[in-house]
Amino acid sequence: MSVSEPGEGSRAVELLELTAHERRQHLIRVATEIFPAVGADGLTLDRVATASGAPVSLVRTCFPTADALLSAGLAEALDELGERLLPFLNLPPSDAARRSVLEYVRWAEERRDAFRCVASAGSRHGIGDLVAAVRAQTVRLIVGELHHPQVDQAPAALRIAVTGWLSFASAAILARAELGAPDLETLADQLVVALAGAIRAAGDEEGAERVAASGPAAS
Amino acid sequence: MSVSEPGEGSRAVELLELTAHERRQHLIRVATEIFPAVGADGLTLDRVATASGAPVSLVRTCFPTADALLSAGLAEALDELGERLLPFLNLPPSDAARRSVLEYVRWAEERRDAFRCVASAGSRHGIGDLVAAVRAQTVRLIVGELHHPQVDQAPAALRIAVTGWLSFASAAILARAELGAPDLETLADQLVVALAGAIRAAGDEEGAERVAASGPAAS
Structure with a gap:
């Protein structure tokens, strides 16, 4: 992570400022980005949360499971x-x-x-x-x-x-x-x-x- | 399970009477039989143990993980x-x-x-x-x-x-x-x-x- 990137807290705030639809799109994009590294079986809500800088509880309000996120994407x-x-x-x-x-x-x-x-x-x-x-x-x-x-x-x-x-x-x-x-x-x-x-x-x-x-x- | 089938205990004994090689072959056969129903992701040592009527500890002496069993088969x-x-x-x-x-x-x-x-x-x-x-x-x-x-x-x-x-x-x-x-x-x-x-x-x-x-x- 480069020093100019915002910290986790500010990224969580940014996510909260999005509409529900935009938030889902953002999380799909994050999941797509980490997908090559983690694979289908390694894609978990925790990993998406970490990569997006948002708490997993917020991620879960968008997608109840990693399968739901993967299917939506x-x-x-x-x-x-x-x-x-x-x-x-x-x-x-x-x-x-x-x-x-x-x-x-x-x-x-x-x-x-x-x-x-x-x-x-x-x-x-x-x-x-x-x-x-x-x-x-x-x-x-x-x-x-x-x-x-x-x-x-x-x-x-x-x-x-x-x-x-x-x-x-x-x-x-x-x-x-x-x-x-x-x-x-x-x-x-x-x-x-x-x-x-x-x-x-x-x-x-x-x-x-x-x-x-x-x-x-x-x- | 039909009534004429031996109980779990006797099957565990049967397994113990086999050579290590025969035991591995038997477990591969059991895993192959349950594979269509459970799929690759659902194949666990516990399930193979249940299907073979042997304790999972015995199965584990043959194959340390389900992946090892699947790969061997x-x-x-x-x-x-x-x-x-x-x-x-x-x-x-x-x-x-x-x-x-x-x-x-x-x-x-x-x-x-x-x-x-x-x-x-x-x-x-x-x-x-x-x-x-x-x-x-x-x-x-x-x-x-x-x-x-x-x-x-x-x-x-x-x-x-x-x-x-x-x-x-x-x-x-x-x-x-x-x-x-x-x-x-x-x-x-x-x-x-x-x-x-x-x-x-x-x-x-x-x-x-x-x-x-x-x-x-x-x-």
């Missing part, structure tokens, strides 16, 4: 992703694929901590459910674009391909962050071509063609 | 996988791909609990490291088969493709188990073709051809 990040993808949903499938994948890759880069949390949220209760719901919704959306409006009636192989590809994309984004290459546009192109390949491997040649036919990712 | 399952894949490593790459993927899919089906643990092991300390090491080793192996003996010198896009595909395969296997279709041979074929597609998407046309050239999975 994740829901906020996923809402932002949804809003960023919305403009692409009415495009023809080929454009929609490439543009929305690029936007997803950019979101994952900008909200890296939230993304890591989504990608690793396996066991922690509440978050796992939230992530599973968003994944199921995304599978429904992609399978719908491939002319299967009822996901339950789509071929099992296609559902498996799209479900698998979502995990492929997560792992690829994390691997790219670690390797530092290629750039986000190139990665997005690679992911779209891999999606086409996965759909082809599921026996849906026409769907694969439609996805692969999308032009180079718009920047 | 996982290591055992992964060792078994390694042994099952060994015979395919000296085959030409095309055969190796299809046969080892099929064997992996079969292992995942037979050791479903261990596989779920591997697939979901994100946060829990010790297990996450073990799974990450096995994944890194598998990436090295596959990238090596694609004429890049030094994984550090392989193109980033290819490393990303193979890393992503491992997650694809995990998610696909879990999705297949949930959907109940297709059969394991068909899934293995789909995974191999998807791997070829992912390698092609990474710009390695020749590597993709070699993987895709493999014949139908041997049963």
Whole structure:
């Protein structure tokens, strides 16, 4: 902590001056900041309180549990992703694929901590459910674009391909962050071509063609 | 518990009659049995003790912590996988791909609990490291088969493709188990073709051809 930073007391006062909504946003930001160091299992209200310079009792008035805080932060990040993808949903499938994948890759880069949390949220209760719901919704959306409006009636192989590809994309984004290459546009192109390949491997040649036919990712 | 089952006392005695190695194997088996119900985070020595009918003090002589027990069980399952894949490593790459993927899919089906643990092991300390090491080793192996003996010198896009595909395969296997279709041979074929597609998407046309050239999975 640098000497010019305010002490804990003044930061608690600052927190009290915020509206309830602003206070929650602030705590989500603090939790996001310490998340890389502590991990999902290490995120506790005590740690968030310490990092924010506020007493844990004040933190608890905003979020009753660390899971509630984590879920709220994740829901906020996923809402932002949804809003960023919305403009692409009415495009023809080929454009929609490439543009929305690029936007997803950019979101994952900008909200890296939230993304890591989504990608690793396996066991922690509440978050796992939230992530599973968003994944199921995304599978429904992609399978719908491939002319299967009822996901339950789509071929099992296609559902498996799209479900698998979502995990492929997560792992690829994390691997790219670690390797530092290629750039986000190139990665997005690679992911779209891999999606086409996965759909082809599921026996849906026409769907694969439609996805692969999308032009180079718009920047 | 059915009335014909022995009481806790007699099971503790039974455990004491085993060798140290057998006792550890027995506890790993018990932990594997309760794993689907309790999850990685819910697996504690107390729960394993209750399920095995032995006092926790006896369990603790075998494994000091639940993480140690979980890691030992996982290591055992992964060792078994390694042994099952060994015979395919000296085959030409095309055969190796299809046969080892099929064997992996079969292992995942037979050791479903261990596989779920591997697939979901994100946060829990010790297990996450073990799974990450096995994944890194598998990436090295596959990238090596694609004429890049030094994984550090392989193109980033290819490393990303193979890393992503491992997650694809995990998610696909879990999705297949949930959907109940297709059969394991068909899934293995789909995974191999998807791997070829992912390698092609990474710009390695020749590597993709070699993987895709493999014949139908041997049963």
